[in-house]
Amino acid sequence: MLMPVQSDIHQDISKPEYITQGFITFLRKMGVEVPISASITFFQSLAYVTITNRDDVYWAGRSTLVRSPEDIPAYDDAFHAFWEDYIVLGEEKTQIIKEMTLAIDNDNYENDDLTDTSQEGELIPLKYSRSEILRKKDFANYNDDELSEAYELMKSIRLIGSTQKSRRVSSVARHNKTPDLRGIIRASFRTAGEPIERYFMQKNDKARRIVFLLDVSGSMEVYARALLRFIQAAIISRRRVEAFTIGTRLTRVTHELSNRDLDKAMHITSESITDWSGGTRLGETIGEFLNLWGQRGMARGATVVILSDGWDRGKSEVMDEQMARLKRISHNIIWINPLKVSPGYEPLAQGMAAALPYIDEFIEGHSLESLIELAEILTE
Incomplete structure (x- = not known):
């Protein structure tokens, strides 16, 4: 369920989610396809860079969000616009100065009415499903509840898995298979030793x-x-x-x-x-x-x-x-x-x-x- 969260005019982006939310919206508007899995990887990568360093954030995004060389120009344009227009580096902290409404995936939120468009700012749907996060999370960081979910x-x-030929065989009707000599001999006992009936076999595959x-x-x-x-x-x-x-x-x-x-x-x-x-x-x-x-x-x-x-x-x-x-x-x-x-x-x-x-x-x-x-x- 989506939970609307109204950001402040000046938002501290020392937390990576603010850059992730805003920048990915820019990328998608520029026509760059960004799957949820790439968004999560980008979000995780921001923990390993200096988040106030433009070059660090640029390369973190380029290495995780750009899936083909053709997307690089659009990525560069989106990053430049986002960083220049919506990020200001203050003396005390880095701030994001665009007011926006964030839609956060939260199953515990009871208010499901998202039809009110009277809120100022842009609605950014960010549905990071629990399963997507668990799929990428390192097992070493799992808690007991996450182990159960996983x-x-x-x-x-x-x-x-692949299959391999078994020693066991089965009788088949089609005549383009291997003759079943044992079956033919057994049947001949019923016809005075004459091999009248023809039987064929094929080897079975097994896991x-x-x-x-x-x-x-x-x-x-x-x-x-x-x-x-x-x-x-x-x-x-x-x-x-x-x-x-x-x-x-x-x-x-x-x-x-x-x-x-x-x-x-x-x-x-x-x-x-x-x-x-x-x-x-x-x-x-x-x-x-x-x-x-x-x-x-x-x-x-x-x-x-x-x-x-x-x-x-x-x-x-x-x-x-x-x-x-x-x-x-x-x-x-x-x-x-x-x-x-x-x-x-x-x-x-x-x-x-x-x-x-x-x-x-x-x-x-x-x-x-x-x-x-x-x-x-x-x-x-």
Whole structure:
């Protein structure tokens, strides 16, 4: 529901929302399309610049709001007009001097009558939906309520995944398929050994197994609590999903996470993980997974998703050896690293550097949006 808020004639814009609200309106009037997701990114970027510095704000907007080179001239015109005409740098504070009415998305506001146009100033609809904000927010900054809300969104992410040929076959009527010799021979017993009836078969496709290996060491604790909920949502919505936690030991948690009651699933899973927020021996625990489960078939032909920041207290040679083994038997390896979103990030951590040559996809894992990207990769 939209809540009208009347601004003062002189508005302190030390808070980024004032620049975001006014400038995006200018951009849209200049014909530049600005989706809500870009608006939120721009708003978040203002927290990392000097908000009274024209150049800082200019480049923050240009890097987040301009989606094609053709929009740059319109962006420049809009920014110049907005900054010159509506922003004044005073000695004590920066002020926005245009009076405007802001429409803020607020479900708790009871007055839904926005038809009164008697208010002076311009009505700027800014509907930052709760789900849009949660999609982009870093898991490390979630509170408990947001974790619960995010879980509901996680359940809507469909991990369809690719398929693989099954050994099982089914009979088909079309004659352009492979002859079913067993079916023909069995039928011939009813006709004195004469193969009168013809049968054909085709191999069935089956969903490719997805195996999650979640790092629950101390450095991953703030992300593991959200990622564990994502894995639980995947297990209850898709067949052939397996889950393990890795830290100083390997723990299979597929059964625990298969409980559809989230609270119960989290409780019994936490009780089974004895190395939560402990140390990290990634190479050794991946090797343990391969020895106990991988070579027996669980990882063979599967998509293996490792969720870790790559910090490993073990030897890099062990990590290299075990990742090479995993690469040989799996279909592909996807590594999700929440630290990848950090500006200037380079995969220099010992475990991460050793694993990188064997990874097929290397993506962020700090937000719901990055998990949506994972779902898209799995369907390719």
